[in-house]
Amino acid sequence: MTNPIYLALDVPHLRDGLDLAKKVKGHVGGIKLGLEFFCAHGAHGVHMIGQLGLPIFLDLKLYDIPNTVAGAMQAIHVLEPSIVTVHASGGRAMLEDAKAAAGENTRVVGVTMLTSMDDRDLQRTGIEGRAHDHVMRLAELSREAGLDGIVCSGQEVKAVHDQWKDGFFVVPGLRPAGSAAGDQKRVVTPRQARDDGASVLVIGRPISRAEDPAKAARQIEATL
Numbered sequence: 001m002t003n004p005i006y007l008a009l010d011v012p013h014l015r016d017g018l019d020l021a022k023k024v025k026g027h028v029g030g031i032k033l034g035l036e037f038f039c040a041h042g043a044h045g046v047h048m049i050g051q052l053g054l055p056i057f058l059d060l061k062l063y064d065i066p067n068t069v070a071g072a073m074q075a076i077h078v079l080e081p082s083i084v085t086v087h088a089s090g091g092r093a094m095l096e097d098a099k100a101a102a103g104e105n106t107r108v109v110g111v112t113m114l115t116s117m118d119d120r121d122l123q124r125t126g127i128e129g130r131a132h133d134h135v136m137r138l139a140e141l142s143r144e145a146g147l148d149g150i151v152c153s154g155q156e157v158k159a160v161h162d163q164w165k166d167g168f169f170v171v172p173g174l175r176p177a178g179s180a181a182g183d184q185k186r187v188v189t190p191r192q193a194r195d196d197g198a199s200v201l202v203i204g205r206p207i208s209r210a211e212d213p214a215k216a217a218r219q220i221e222a223t224l
């Protein structure tokens with residue numbers, strides 16, 4: 001079984017990121033580079049981390065008009081990401097054009113509702129109803145638009161998986177039992193998410209902020 005854990009490398013310094021990625025390399029299946037990393041280090045940083053040989057998940061959460069998102073997708077072909085995120089709420093045309101413009105070996109997944117939000121936060125954005133229903137709607141839209149899968153919390157992944165059998169499901173907001181949730185609100189354990197159908201487990205601070213990141217990654221891997 002391939003290791004489903006992707007380390008979220010949310011660090012400001014490239015040297016620290018490289019050191020951390022090297023430390024945990026044997027205990028994760030890939031590295032997720034997000035906005036913090038990409039804004040600071042751009043394509044150069046992605047190449048540097050890519051040299052470690054692990055799949056790269058470029059979490060850019062693209063959200064713009066279809067033409068602009070398609071252009072951004074084309075611009076990152078050269079980085080050969082295995083996974084890229086777009087916001088599912090960008091609408092069907094944006095999602096279709098994002099997928100059409102993506103590289104052949106890149107999975108495009110739609111971010112449904114951030115794991116840092118709960119029902120109340122959702123309502124404050126003007127959307128009535130529960131997180132669960134919102135995620136299910138955006139999962140359906142993503143599937144219709146031809147995306148490979150979605151990003152959702154571990155609280156929804158089972159229901160989404162039941163409806164979209166061959167979908168690819170990225171689950172962040174994961175916390176081993178007893179660890180601090182921080183800004184995450186819809187949280188489950190890595191094991192729970194995997195059992196419920198997650199394809200990729202995105203884990204950041206429980207590994208990156210641990211005293212011994214390799215040990216933390218190994219311990220999480222052992223629970224799966």
Ligand SMILES: O=C(O)c1cc(=O)[nH]c(=O)n1[C@@H]1O[C@H](COP(=O)(O)O)[C@@H](O)[C@H]1O
Nearest residue numbers: 008034059113114115172173202203204205
């Ligand atoms: O797209 C993501 O990866 C993402 C979506 C989401 O809804 N929630 C979420 O936390 N993420 C990312 O997953 C990672 C979670 O990090 P930790 O909370 O430190 O484990 C961060 O890099 C977030 O940017």
